[in-house]
Amino acid sequence: MTADARSFLPGWHRIVAERDLDALFEVLADDVTMATPPYWDRLAGRDLVHHLLGIIIETIEGFTYHREWVEAGELALEFRGRVGDCELQGIDLISLDESGRIRALDVMVRPANALAALRERVAPRMQAFLAERAAAGPEG
Amino acid sequence: MTADARSFLPGWHRIVAERDLDALFEVLADDVTMATPPYWDRLAGRDLVHHLLGIIIETIEGFTYHREWVEAGELALEFRGRVGDCELQGIDLISLDESGRIRALDVMVRPANALAALRERVAPRMQAFLAERAAAGPEG
Secondary structure, X not given: OHHHHHHHHHHHHHHHHHOOHHHHHHOEEEEEEEEOOOOOOOEEOHHHHHHHHHHHHHHOEEEEEEEEXXXXXXXXEEEEEEEOOEEEEEEEEXXXXXXXXXXXXXXXXXXXXXXXXXXXXXXXXXXXXXHHHHHHOOOO | OXXXXXXXXXXXXXXXXXXXXXXXXXXXXXXXXXXXXXXXXXXXXXXXXXXXXXXHHHHOEXXXXXXXXXXXXXXXXXXXEEEOOEEEEEEEEEEEOOOOOEEEEEEEEEOHHHXXXXXXXXXXXXXXXXXXXXXXXXXX
16 A cells, blocks of 8 residues: 555646646545544535535645655645745645545644635635535435 | 654653653754744744643643654654644644754644634743743843
8 A cells, every 4th residue: 555655646746736626536535535624524525525625726826745754545745835925834634545545635734824814715615616516406 | 864753753652641841841952943833933942842832732631643654854743632622633743853853843733713722722821931031031
């Protein structure tokens, strides 16, 4: 699994750098869950996590990875970027499943003003997505 | 350095579990800096970082380390705990110097309500310490 986890990295870097949302979807497990910076409860399901991640990587400017750690199928990836005038530092804690797809992603960011700026931009778009989904009904 | 970084862990775990503030001081480099969850600017200097870390490990209840990553002299340590009614998840990113002491520590926590609860408890004690130090003058 260690080899798989290291081989996951170049593809992941490319997806984030190019904001490749189709490839992002492919790398998420069906039952992926995500722990977000603002809330304790995890977001569950491929569609939801894919949509939120897409908004986040579109919102953070100058997104670059820095220190990276790999232990078996678990990765810790430090990133930096900007939201508006706020410098931002964050970490992605990623758990891969047997097939090398993301089954859990925990994200933390600092400092508090950057998190607030990120929420301000991400929350309305996420709420619009959830409202659309709800309006479309259970088949939507 | 990899062997050193891994051998750093048992001592660090003991310091945090036993809240051993003397041993905590010994493991910090003179010019240690710390990136805290609320602010962008780093805190610099052994006394300041030692005092803040002491307050933080006294404030977080049920502090336990979970996933841990080591790459050369760089460590990423996931922790969990509680502040009041808030569950908290965090990460310590630690850089060791040549002598195996901490020269940089970056801390991120989630979710936002746990960070707010932590700040509420830590900030007044840290302000009191800074006021005392200022009153004692440059020799203090």
